Amino acid sequence: MSMSRRIPTPARLGYSFNWVGRVGLAIILFWAVIAIIGPGITPYPPGEMADWDYFGPISEKFWMGSDYLGRDILSRVIMGARYTVGIALAAVALACTGGVILGMIAAVIGGWFDTILSRLLDAFNGIPHLLFGLVVVAAVGSSIPVLILTLAAMYLPGSYRFARALAVNVNTMDFVTVARARGERFGHIILREIFPNILGPVLADLGLRFVFIVLVLSGLSFLGLGVQPPNADWGALVRENIEGLSLGAPAVIFPSIAIASLTISVNMFIDNLPTRIRDRTE
Amino acid sequence: MTQSLVSVRDLKIGAKTDSGREVAIINGVSFDIAPGEIVALIGESGSGKTTIALSLMGHTRTGCAIHDGHIRIGTHDVTAMTERQRAGLRGTEVSYVPQSAAAAFNPSKRIMDQVVEITAIHDLMPRSKAEEKARGLFRALALPDPDTIGDRYPHQVSGGQLQRLSAAMALIGDPQLVIFDEPTTALDVTTQIEVLRAFRSVMDKGGMAGVYVSHDLAVVAQIADRIIVLRGGVVQEEGTTEQILTAPAHPYTRELLDAFEPVPHVPAPQVQAARPILQVDNLCAGYGVIRNGEPTAKVLQNVSLRLERGRNLGVIGESGSGKSTLARAIAGILPAYRGKMMLDGKELKPDLRHRTKDELRRTQIVFQLADTALNPAQSIETILARPLTFYHGMRGAERAGRVVELLDMVHLPAALRHRLPQELSGGQKQRVNLARALAAGPELILCDEITSALDTVVAAAILDLLKELQRELGLSYLFISHDLSTVEAICDEVLVMLKGRVVEALPAARMSADATHPYSRLLISSIPKLDTGWLKGLEQDPDLLAQFTNR
Numbered sequence: 024m025s026m027s028r029r030i031p032t033p034a035r036l037g038y039s040f041n042w043v044g045r046v047g048l049a050i051i052l053f054w055a056v057i058a059i060i061g062p063g064i065t066p067y068p069p070g071e072m073a074d075w076d077y078f079g080p081i082s083e084k085f086w087m088g089s090d091y092l093g094r095d096i097l098s099r100v101i102m103g104a105r106y107t108v109g110i111a112l113a114a115v116a117l118a119c120t121g122g123v124i125l126g127m128i129a130a131v132i133g134g135w136f137d138t139i140l141s142r143l144l145d146a147f148n149g150i151p152h153l154l155f156g157l158v159v160v161a162a163v164g165s166s167i168p169v170l171i172l173t174l175a176a177m178y179l180p181g182s183y184r185f186a187r188a189l190a191v192n193v194n195t196m197d198f199v200t201v202a203r204a205r206g207e208r209f210g211h212i213i214l215r216e217i218f219p220n221i222l223g224p225v226l227a228d229l230g231l232r233f234v235f236i237v238l239v240l241s242g243l244s245f246l247g248l249g250v251q252p253p254n255a256d257w258g259a260l261v262r263e264n265i266e267g268l269s270l271g272a273p274a275v276i277f278p279s280i281a282i283a284s285l286t287i288s289v290n291m292f293i294d295n296l297p298t299r300i301r302d303r304t305e
Numbered sequence: 306m307t308q309s310l311v312s313v314r315d316l317k318i319g320a321k322t323d324s325g326r327e328v329a330i331i332n333g334v335s336f337d338i339a340p341g342e343i344v345a346l347i348g349e350s351g352s353g354k355t356t357i358a359l360s361l362m363g364h365t366r367t368g369c370a371i372h373d374g375h376i377r378i379g380t381h382d383v384t385a386m387t388e389r390q391r392a393g394l395r396g397t398e399v400s401y402v403p404q405s406a407a408a409a410f411n412p413s414k415r416i417m418d419q420v421v422e423i424t425a426i427h428d429l430m431p432r433s434k435a436e437e438k439a440r441g442l443f444r445a446l447a448l449p450d451p452d453t454i455g456d457r458y459p460h461q462v463s464g465g466q467l468q469r470l471s472a473a474m475a476l477i478g479d480p481q482l483v484i485f486d487e488p489t490t491a492l493d494v495t496t497q498i499e500v501l502r503a504f505r506s507v508m509d510k511g512g513m514a515g516v517y518v519s520h521d522l523a524v525v526a527q528i529a530d531r532i533i534v535l536r537g538g539v540v541q542e543e544g545t546t547e548q549i550l551t552a553p554a555h556p557y558t559r560e561l562l563d564a565f566e567p568v569p570h571v572p573a574p575q576v577q578a579a580r581p582i583l584q585v586d587n588l589c590a591g592y593g594v595i596r597n598g599e600p601t602a603k604v605l606q607n608v609s610l611r612l613e614r615g616r617n618l619g620v621i622g623e624s625g626s627g628k629s630t631l632a633r634a635i636a637g638i639l640p641a642y643r644g645k646m647m648l649d650g651k652e653l654k655p656d657l658r659h660r661t662k663d664e665l666r667r668t669q670i671v672f673q674l675a676d677t678a679l680n681p682a683q684s685i686e687t688i689l690a691r692p693l694t695f696y697h698g699m700r701g702a703e704r705a706g707r708v709v710e711l712l713d714m715v716h717l718p719a720a721l722r723h724r725l726p727q728e729l730s731g732g733q734k735q736r737v738n739l740a741r742a743l744a745a746g747p748e749l750i751l752c753d754e755i756t757s758a759l760d761t762v763v764a765a766a767i768l769d770l771l772k773e774l775q776r777e778l779g780l781s782y783l784f785i786s787h788d789l790s791t792v793e794a795i796c797d798e799v800l801v802m803l804k805g806r807v808v809e810a811l812p813a814a815r816m817s818a819d820a821t822h823p824y825s826r827l828l829i830s831s832i833p834k835l836d837t838g839w840l841k842g843l844e845q846d847p848d849l850l851a852q853f854t855n856r
Contacts, residue, residue: 197678204636204657205692205745206665215691219682 044295050288054281058104065098070253078264078272088273090264096274099260100281106256108285110167110240114174115233121175122182123225127213129183130190141187148180153242160248170249174236185228189221196220230293234286241282257282309337310481310514311361316374318356318365318538330356330369331538338482343508343515345529345546347522347561349760350731353538354518358484361516362399363391379481396423400475404487406467410459416470417455423478435477442473445510446503465496469503476507483508485517489524493623493787494831501527501840520760522565523833526550527840534558546837564765565835570617570772570795570813580650582749582781583612583635583668588644590634599642604630606805607644612749614649615775617782619796619813621789621828627805628785632751635783636670648749666696669742673754675734679726685712685737686722692744711740715770732763736770743774751783756791768794789816789832801825 057064066086067073072093079089087096125144129137159173193199194217202216241258243249250256255263260278267274318331331353338344346354356369363383365371376383378398383391395401400423403409410419417436424435436455443451446469459467468488475483485504489497505528508515519525525532525546532549534541534557542555553559588608593601604627612618620628633639635646637657646653648667654660672678679688689708693699699707709719715736726734735755742750752771756764768791774780786792792799796813801824809822820826833839 197672197674198680200638201670201672201678201741202691204638204665204670205695206657206660206662207695215683216680220680222682 038297040297041295043291044297047288047291047293047295050284051292054104054108054285057101058108061101061105065095065101067095067098069098069102069255070094078267078270078274081273087277090260090274091267096260096264096277099255100257100278103250103255103257103260103278104281106167106250106254107237107240107258107282110170110174110250110256111233111236113171114236114240115178115229117171117175118178118232118236119182119225119229122179122184123186123218123221124213125179126183126186126188127190127217127221130187130194131209131212131217137187141184144180144183148184152177152239153246156239156243156248157246160243165248165251167250170240170243174239177239178232178236182228182232186221186225189224190217193217193220226293226296230290233289237282237286257285310340310342310379311338312375312377313337313357313361314375316357316360316376317372318353318360318369319372320369329538331360333374334535334538334540335374336533336540336543338514338516340481340514341512342531343517343529345517345519345525345532346535347519347525347532348535348541349520349762351537352535354520354535355486356538357535358486358516358518359401361482361484362395362401363388364395393427396480397427397429397478398480399482399484400478400480402468402472402475402483402485402488405491406471406488407459407464409471410467412459414458415455416457416459416462420455420470420474420477423474427478429478439473439477442476442507443470445507446470446473447499447506448473448503463496465492465500468492468500472504472507476511476513481514483513483515485515485519487519490519490521494789494833495623495827497524497833498831498840498843498845504528505840521833522550522561522761523835523839526835526837527833534561550835550837560762562835564761565790570793570797580614581611581647582614582649583610583783584647585610585635586645586647588631588634588641588646590630590639590641592639595642604805605634605641608802608805608807610800610807610810612781612783614748614781615779616798617775617784617796619792619799620783620785620802621787621792621799622802623787623828625804626802628787628802629753630805631802632670632753632783632785636668636751637665638670662696666745667748668751669745669747669749670751670753671738671742671755673757675731675738675758676726678738679734679741681726683725684722685724685726685729688726688737689722689741689744692741696745707744711744712737714743714774715740731759732766735759735763735767739767739770739774743778747780749781749783751785753785754787757786757788764791765794771795789829801828 073095074085074089074093077089077091077093079085079093081088085095085097087100090096090099125140129140155177156173160169163169199212199216202212237258240249240256241262244256244259245262249259257278261275261282264272264274264278314335316331316334317329319327319329321327334357336344346357348354356366359365360371361376361378361383363376363386371384374384378394381394381398383394386394410416417439420439421432421435424430425432429435439455440451443454448454448466448469454462462470472488489500492500501524517525517529529546531544532546533543534549534555536557541557542549542553549558550562553562586609588605589603590605591600591603608631610618620631622628630639634641637653637655637660640656648664653664657665686708689711690704693704693707708722712719712722717733717736721729721733726737729737756767759767771782772795775782782795784792784796793813793816799811799813799816800807801809801811801822803824809820809825811819811825817829820829827845830843830845
């Protein structure tokens, strides 16, 4: 009894957190843990050709089969988690932070600043994503920081547009006018008055953008610009084993399941964040 | 005894909160409506008046459900019907006139298409006959150009006209019962008269029964035969309009009536201050692109006023008269492009960004809609603490203590400080709104329609609070309102505004006697009185109306 009281469950903290959100969070945490402890638990080095056969079936030795070179898929998925979860999360965090901050600034300042910044980012958005990635990576070479920054730059304009549209609406509310009439500085208006009121939709947008980044990252890897061999992110694992599909090889199925489980769980979690239980009469 | 048209027996409606608790909204209400009779449901917000009115159509708002009781309309047992059968009832037997006609019309369809929609849905008559009938209704509702108004889009007619058009929409299916849900609350007083008159004549001619939902006793007195007073989902009193107005039996009804009669304002003893707290000379302000130093849309034109310390100045006018713009220009939110403002003898810069922190502190503005004026993401404590930190540099326990004091000043319990704005009632929100202004320690408060969105009883309580605060803190108010009785209750002097200009300045106590400008007289005569014969006996010069109102 006293034991159970000490465990801070959501309900005891005054939050309701439905099971869909809990499942989403559990899967995200699972992949995060895999990404961190990955190198310690791979049965084989990710680059070693361990199987004599290619596109091998599920067996006791190879839990997820083997790939087109006879490498262990389980080891490669585990190592790929680092790249996919790490690069995509870092890139989406950068893109959304930058986009949201610029969007709020543009909405509050308005006028010329808003027009120029919006048109600039629109023009930038006009460059096809993969083409832009190709040029940048070809120019500076492929490394993880370059990948993160490139992906963030691709997705920043969209996030900016989204946040600006929301912030423009909040900016016309009376409570913002009251803050302005009080003489509040710019930073307070943006961070305290506007940001908390656009947070919900911005998080939903972040979830969606994360999925796109995972997909583009795999596209870059396919072109040889992403994660360099022998390592591979999940998208690259799907691409390099795509021929196995006609042979019924598990090599292409498991990386796909990994991508699906991560992206779906991110969206499940963000759509079902813990909400504070509020009741008028209490 | 004749069979009643509508009978409601022991109606119970409830809802479930997000923590799974059952809440009763309507608690055993019973009443009858005779054919051709208009019954008013009156009460403050949350009394369940709209919920009852909607339940007559078998409809409940999302989350609510009819738990018990019977509703019968004519020969139909509404509570026992399936949803499909109820849909057949709506529009032909029972119809609904919403509060905001502007929100009820589809902006992308012509008015005629929307008015005759009911006849098409229920397959009542061919389109040409329906249009003929609609034009007849437009004529009966005294709409201008009845033959062509149907070809316009909703944004091409005025608010009062749109409200009458929504009545035409409700009447086209020849219903036996029409539900009016606060149809004139959002309208100006001079427009309200026109709409009420049109409703009255159409209902008298058609012999239909009506349910009129309102919180305004004076409006109800003009149109209803019988009044049902509600509070907390329970009937408090039921009686004929005459009896409720002249001999109310229930204490709550008396409270409602008392709230309607403004307590005459006793002016504070004149403080011999050398300078007025606020002086405004020839102020001009407007919106839009600025060319040659003047904005394209000029709103305020040469407005001058003078407010002595400890006194209250009222500003009245209809929507579009520029009264809110005046408050914004004084607060510096909308910089004036010409004219001079003096706060306590010192000149105020037009743009608030050029004013000092102390000048900003001394003038505070309180907005009409407390819903949008309080940040929905911050707790009441955070909202009240911010001006304390900002202007006075308070922190920690000192600030927390002051927040409790402020809540106490506006008569709210200290426990409320942990709540979010959405968890408060309308009156509570407006008190928090006021407390935030007080937190700055102001000398002048600009009140922009602060009681307009509130029920009569709640508004009266806010006015009492304002007077009490004035006595204790020596405040001065600039009180903007379209409601003359509230202005009368709190102000010493009143400015009447029309199209951005001050047309007349009057002492508040002798407003109706001293008014000389025709527009002031028109405005004052348009205020509904608590008298059933007021609307019938009201004579207004049609030329005057045409001159000053744009409908």
